[in-house]
Amino acid sequence: MTLAVSMRDVSIRHAAARNVTPSVREATLAIRQGEIFGLVGPSGCGKSTLLRVLAGLNGYWDGAIELLSQPLSPGVPLTGALRHAVQMVFQDPYASLHPRHTIGRALDEPLRLMGERDTASGLDEVMRLVGLDPRLLAHYPHQLSGGQRQRVAIARALLTRPRLLLLDEPTSALDKSVQAGILNLLNRLRAQFGMTLVLVSHDADVIAHLCDRAALMRAGRLGPALDREALVRALTNPERETGNE
Amino acid sequence: MNEPMPTLPLIVERLTVRAAQGALVDGISFCHEGGLVALVGESGSGKTMTARALLGLTPRGCRVEAQRLLFRGQDLLAATPADWRHLRGRHIGLVQQDPRYALNPVKTVAWQVEEGLRLHHRHLGRRERRERVEAMLTAVGLTPNRRLLNAYPHHLSGGMGQRVMLAASLISEPALLIADEPTSALDEALRRQALDLIASLAEARGMAVLLISHDLPLVAHYCRQALVMRHGALLETLPAGELAHARHPYTQMLWRCQPSAATYGQQLPVWEEDAP
Numbered sequence: 396m397t398l399a400v401s402m403r404d405v406s407i408r409h410a411a412a413r414n415v416t417p418s419v420r421e422a423t424l425a426i427r428q429g430e431i432f433g434l435v436g437p438s439g440c441g442k443s444t445l446l447r448v449l450a451g452l453n454g455y456w457d458g459a460i461e462l463l464s465q466p467l468s469p470g471v472p473l474t475g476a477l478r479h480a481v482q483m484v485f486q487d488p489y490a491s492l493h494p495r496h497t498i499g500r501a502l503d504e505p506l507r508l509m510g511e512r513d514t515a516s517g518l519d520e521v522m523r524l525v526g527l528d529p530r531l532l533a534h535y536p537h538q539l540s541g542g543q544r545q546r547v548a549i550a551r552a553l554l555t556r557p558r559l560l561l562l563d564e565p566t567s568a569l570d571k572s573v574q575a576g577i578l579n580l581l582n583r584l585r586a587q588f589g590m591t592l593v594l595v596s597h598d599a600d601v602i603a604h605l606c607d608r609a610a611l612m613r614a615g616r617l618g619p620a621l622d623r624e625a626l627v628r629a630l631t632n633p634e635r636e637t638g639n640e
Numbered sequence: 641m642n643e644p645m646p647t648l649p650l651i652v653e654r655l656t657v658r659a660a661q662g663a664l665v666d667g668i669s670f671c672h673e674g675g676l677v678a679l680v681g682e683s684g685s686g687k688t689m690t691a692r693a694l695l696g697l698t699p700r701g702c703r704v705e706a707q708r709l710l711f712r713g714q715d716l717l718a719a720t721p722a723d724w725r726h727l728r729g730r731h732i733g734l735v736q737q738d739p740r741y742a743l744n745p746v747k748t749v750a751w752q753v754e755e756g757l758r759l760h761h762r763h764l765g766r767r768e769r770r771e772r773v774e775a776m777l778t779a780v781g782l783t784p785n786r787r788l789l790n791a792y793p794h795h796l797s798g799g800m801g802q803r804v805m806l807a808a809s810l811i812s813e814p815a816l817l818i819a820d821e822p823t824s825a826l827d828e829a830l831r832r833q834a835l836d837l838i839a840s841l842a843e844a845r846g847m848a849v850l851l852i853s854h855d856l857p858l859v860a861h862y863c864r865q866a867l868v869m870r871h872g873a874l875l876e877t878l879p880a881g882e883l884a885h886a887r888h889p890y891t892q893m894l895w896r897c898q899p900s901a902a903t904y905g906q907q908l909p910v911w912e913e914d915a916p
Contacts, residue, residue, distance in 0.1 A: 437827050438798060541683060570682045570854045575897035575908035582907075597827050604899030604908075627901040 397464065399559050399591035400426035400449060405458035407444050418444050421458070422617040424610060428463075428558075431585060431592040432620075433602040433609030435630070440612045442595045446561050449593065450483040463558060479509070482552035486564040488544035492536040498547050499532035505554040517554070525550045525580060542573035549580065560584075562594045566601060578605055599630040648673055649816050649848035650694070653708040657689050657698055657872075664689045664702065666872040672816070676839060678851045678859040678880060680894065681869035687852045690869070691818045694850070695732060696724040712815060730760040733809035735838075737821040739801025743793040749804050750789035753777065756812035776807045780837060799830040803837070810841060817842065820852045831855075835862050856883050856895050868894070 407419040419441040426432045434442040447453045449462065451473035460467045463480055467473070473481060485491045492501055499518060506514040519529040525546040536544055545565060552560060562581070566574035582605065585592055596602050602609050609626045611618040621629055650672035657665040665686040670677075679687045693704045694711075696719060709716040711732065719727065728734075736742040744752055750773055757769045764772070774784035780803040782788055793801055802822065809817065819838060823831040839862050842849045853859050859866055863880035868891050876888050886892050896909050 437829065571856070572682050572854070572894055572897045572911060575899070576910045578899055579907050579910065582905075599828055600898065600900050603901035604903050623904070631901060 397428045398425050398461070399428045399430075399463060400424065400432075400593065401459075401461040403459040405445075405448070405456055405460060407441070407448055407453065407456040409444075409453075409455065417615065419448075419456075419615050419617070424617060424620065426591060426593060426608075426620075428591050429585070429589050430607040431581070431594060431605050433606035433626070434593065434595045434612055434617075435597065435599060435602045435609055436612035437597060441615045441617075442612045443563050445612075445617070446483070446563050446593065446595050449559075450481060450561050451477075452483075479555040480558045481561065482555060482557040482559075483561040483563065484545075484548050484552050484565050487568050488541065488548040489536060491548055492544060494536055496535075497532065498534055498536070498539070501536075501547070502532070502551055502554060505551060509555060521550045521554055524553065524584075526576070540573070541569050542576060545569060545573075545577055546580065549577075549584075553584070556588075557590065559591045559593070562592060564596055565594070567596065567598060574601070581605065603627055603630050647713045648710075649712060650850070651708055651710040652694075653706060655690065655693060655704070655706040655709060657686070657693050658703045658705065659699075659701060664872055665693065668867075668869070668872075668874040670867055670874065670877060672848055672850060673865075674846070674848045675865075676842060676849045676851055676863040677865045677867065678853055678863040679867050679869060680853055680856060680859055681875075682854060682894075684871075685869040686872035687869050688820055689872075691734075691820055691850065691852055694818060695728055695734060697728075726760075729756055729809075729814075730812050731815050733812070733814035733817045735802075735805055735809050735817065735819040735822045737824055739793065739796070739798065739805050742805055743801060743808075745793050747792070748789065749777075749791050749793075749796070753804065753808045753811055756808060760812045772811060773807075776811045777804075779841065780804075780807045780810070781833075782807070798826055799833070802826060802830070802834050806834075806837065806841075810845075810847075813845065814847065816848045816850065818850045818852070821854070822851070823853075823858070824855070831858065838862075854894075857898060860884065 402422055402424045405422045406417040408417050422445060434445065436442050448456050454470035456469050462477055465477055502518055502521065503514050506517050511517060518532055522529045522532065527543060527546050531539065566577050569577065581592060584590060594605060608620050608622055610620050611629060648671055653669045654667045655665055656663055656667050668690065679690060681687050692698050698704055706717060753773045753776060754769050757764055757772060777784040782800065782803050796804060823834050826834060835858060838849060851863060860880050860883045866880040866883055867877050868875040870890060875890060878886060883895055886895060890911065893909050893911050899908060
């Protein structure tokens with residue numbers, strides 16, 4: 396089976412502090428194409444750090460990483476086809492959308508970068524794909540609800556037709572009822588496009604609902620990949636250690 | 641129907657908060673009879689605005705109307721700014737969602753926890769205040785050593801910040817604590833800890849708590865009663881333990897939209913008008 400992500404002995408440091416202990420140590424992981432893979436752990440365990448490396452946003456790592464069978468090099472941003480094929484959705488959609496650009500303008504940009512001249516039909520299509528009324532294209536981010544904004548952020552990521560979608564706590568800023576809609580959308584997108592989704596969350600219930608496989612992370616150490624049965628057992632274990640302090 | 645005792649922690653009758661664009665809270669009525677009572681609903685349902693009206697903190701341009709708004713028998717509608725200053729912080733405490741925003745970033749933990757005593761318990765001496773601060777920090781599960789007392793909010797983890805905030809609002813021993821999403825900035829594991837703490841302190845002090853939350857399983861576990869709000873109105877009032885078997889379809893949806901291992905591969909219910 397082809398792998399969407401393959402990592403061997405990856406250690407990650409923070410850009411600003413190269414001499415301190417790595418925040419992720421010797422992580423080894425294989426994520427299959429077409430699966431929804433979860434990274435779960437308490438805040439500060441390094442799960443988002445790992446995801447940012449996969450998105451090419453942090454170059455301070457060593458080890459070996461392959462994304463969609465293309466090797467990455469430390470310090471080099473994603474190149475070539477990977478720049479379209481790998482997309483990321485962040486936790487806070489309000490922070491990731493330009494406050495003074497309309498939704499239409501925010502979504503138009505990736506389409507033009509893809510070389511499309513006539514973007515209007517593409518914009519309408521992607522809005523419907525994520526369950527939004529195309530009339531919202533004329534609105535600004537602050538005029539939308541949190542759930543609508545997160546749908547826009549997902550739409551923006553979908554425009555480049557990614558094969559690997561990285562999601563950093565995509566629903567933790569949302570109401571439970573709005574979260575349900577986004578989780579349904581993610582399941583639908585996977586079924587429709589056969590995308591690989593990598594989901595980072597501290598919410599065991601979200602991981603248990605969505606993921607085919609998952610790995611637990613704690614204090615910079617990545618555990619082995621757990622299949623469905625093992626992951627449900629690990630997540631519903633009442634003796635889950637409590638956080639920091 | 642029995643007339644509710646006027647000295648209950650809170651009696652709200654037809655509370656309405658009006659802004660230029662319409663009613664944000666639309667004629668809600670409830671009695672808080674002590675213990676933990678939850679106000680649940682989605683964002684924009686008016687739960688935070690209700691809390692603000694109870695604290696006299698509605699934004700400029702909003703008008704608060706009610707037939708009755710009694711806090712332990714005191715008429716809040718007639719409260720002057722001076723009355724509010726006396727009530728707020730002293731008798732009605734507030735815990736907010738995110739310690740990163742609610743704590744003052746340029747003041748130490750000791751200063752912030754002590755503030756309630758300096759403002760509302762002026763007869764206390766300095767040493768006595770410091771002793772109470774240390775006792776309060778211990779009560780919320782922190783160790784009041786010099787390092788913590790002199791720490792600034794950015795030194796604290798989310799869970800510690802939450803406890804400091806709780807200590808700061810409980811130190812003046814309020815009769816009513818309004819907790820506005822006190823756990824949604826916390827990890828799953830810390831959530832239970834924080835609510836265990838609020839519940840046990842409420843019981844030990846005989847304090848009434850109005851918990852604002854959109855997490856129904858959490859409410860069902862900790863609260864006595866749940867008030868479900870939608871579009872500014874009170875949809876239904878029910879014992880929190882019965883949330884799982886609510887009669888109203890909207891409350892049912894709020895309950896069943898919770899993802900879990902059992903819903904793997906299934907569509908979660910969403911409310912029709914929000915669905916694409």
